Amino acid sequence: MHLKLRHLEVFHAVMEEGSVSKAADRLHLTQPAISIALSRLEDMLGFPLFHRSKGHFAPRPEAYLLHLDAELSILAVEQFANRARLIKQGGAGLLRIGALGASAFGLLPQLVARFTADNPKVEIDLRVRSSHQISYLVSNGQCDIGLVEAPVAAPSLEVEPFSLPCVCIFPAGSPLEAKDRITPRDLVDHRLIGIQDSNQVDRQLRAVCAEAGFEIAAPVHGFFFAVVRRMVAEGAGVAIVDALNGCLPLNDGVSWRPFAPEIRYETALIMKAGAELSLPAQAFIQMIRDEMRMCAILPETVRV
Structure with a gap:
């Protein structure tokens, strides 16, 4: 059985309008075209859908049983077409x-x-x-x-x-807020929160601090930059994080300053x-x- 969408549209229109003439007007087809489409649909199905006699045309019980499925099939095709159009336009x-x-x-x-x-x-x-x-x-x-x-x-x-700069974050009101930039020397008197020992930012920080002659340790690690920022907001210490997380205006009581020498993420x-x-x-x-x-x-x- 090779049903075509046009057959379903004709069947649905006839069921909705209640007559062949009204269905023809709705679909902009001739009445003979509607009758031919209905006959072909019935031939494919193997049973009649309508009572036909002189001056009388009415759906059979089988037509009522199939009407909802026809409507859902037409709606599914319309939804498919609409979604395809949106996808083509980038909207879905x-x-x-x-x-x-x-x-x-x-x-x-x-x-x-x-x-x-x-x-x-x-x-x-x-x-x-x-x-x-x-x-x-x-x-x-x-x-x-x-x-x-x-x-x-x-x-x-x-x-x-992409290469992003890193910044030093600390609780608002910290003495570090008075500085234009933070250096390894400034970290000595503050509890440092790290990411993790193997993280690229922590490795660079240890290297630049060692080169400057300062040995630092991070007794607390947060793994995620956002988690580290949250700990800083709670007063657990200071940290070096990427600018994505460090410079966000979250109104969480965290301030930031550039760090020198530069560390990149x-x-x-x-x-x-x-x-x-x-x-x-x-x-x-x-x-x-x-x-x-x-x-x-x-x-x-x-x-x-």
Whole structure:
């Protein structure tokens, strides 16, 4: 049986309008065309749908049983066409993003809010994972894009690196607030909160402090920059974090200053090599690029 959408449309119109003539007017067809379409539909089904006699035309019980299914089928096709149109225009779809903590807390919430305001029909699935897990998800097509720590060594991925400055964060009202920038010497008298010993920021911090002649230790580690900021807000100490998380205006009682010598946080946007990205993914990637460029340069004023 090879039913055609036109057969269902004719059947539905006749059931809705109650006559062949009215259905013909509704579909802008002739009455013979309507009658032929109904007859072909009945032939394919193998049973009649209407009583036909001189001056009398009425649906059989079988027609009532099939009417709702015909209507749902037509609506499904219309929904398919509408969704396809939105996808073509970039207004619908599913965007799957993998991100490690630094981006998931400091960057993506605001971007998702802005993006969904303009694209309410695009579904977004944000997964917070380690860089290794995100690379696996993107390379296997389970995520469209990922934000990970650099460097990235995977031939199956396209990598777009970003380099962000790091800042020193501390509770508002701290003596550090009087300084224009924070140096290794300034950290000596403060309890330092680290990320983790193997993290690139912690490694750089130990190196620049050792070069300056100061030995520092971080008795507390937070793993995520956002978690570290929360501990700073509670008065647990000071920390060196990326500008994404350090410079956010959260009104949480945390202030920041540039750190010298400069420490950089290297991150990267990854995509599956050779993959054709959807329009929503392309638009979101551009938002990431724009925001990363802005974060790469610290604001002129640091009085927060």
